[in-house]
Amino acid sequence: MQPLTESQIRHSFINCSKGEAQRLNLPAGLSAWEWSAEIFLGWIDPKSPQRGYAVIETEDGPRGIVLAKTERRGSGAAQMCQFCMTLHPGSGVSLYSAARPSARTGQHNTLGTYLCADLRCSDYTLGRRRPAGIRQMEETMTLEDRRERTLEKARGFVARLQHEA
Template sequence: MKPLTEADIRSSFVNATPDELEQLPIPGLHEMLWDEREFLGWRDPQAARRGYIVSWIDDRPVGIVVRSAGGSLRPGIAAMCSFCHSPQPATQVRLFSAARAGESGRNGNTIGSYICEDLGCSMLIRTAPPHLNPPATIAMRGEALLQRVRNFTEDVSKTA
């Protein structure tokens, strides 16, 4: 992923309200390992159900605000993140919804997807032991992850 600045992030959101933008917490950008990310995803420490996803689409950053569902999947079963396609305990996957951009979103139109609760898909695709996860496999999984994030983001960005 190409590095992002705070200005890049703040100007990227397509479905944020003015209040959300004013209160937007910026993660520690100086700590980011940009080469090990397909997108930037983080949760809001002040609003437990709110999260943010920013990815590069057509050489510009596009951000979306997502909200997690109040409940979680039943413990003891497996679930799969729709972004990274990593199977994991159901308690680590959450339904997130995003208001669509523009008037449609202001009228309550949303879309949702099951995503890793911490929005850390980029790290998860890299956690298998190296002999099971060679660089070529990581690159392939990373490209597939990025495409699914782009598809979701582009769907949220549609105003009609």
């Protein structure tokens, strides 16, 4: 992805207040970030591990979303990340929910999805990280196609968040 400044990142958020976007904790080492190695920028809040963020390039410019980790219940069975299609054992994937930009307090107005718990889909997509102890489905796609698929899935989530009532 194209390099973004701190100000561009903070202005990209669509589902939190301006004040919240100004205060949220950015990933460490942003100035030395290797942007070309990222499909989208995903990170866990360094101070509150139940919160994560994703900044995704769209045709309308970068769009940032605040994600809240939802407590996992049940068997802890393997789940697939809905952005990068990586299969994780129970602890490697989290159910995240994002408030819709139109959401008002008290309304059940969020969109949930299973994602890599550490939001490092870029690394999983491009093979820099692999979940331990689980067999992935055979992938016949090239790395470039996988990169494109992850980006499209992430963009699709942003679009659903913005446009569904």
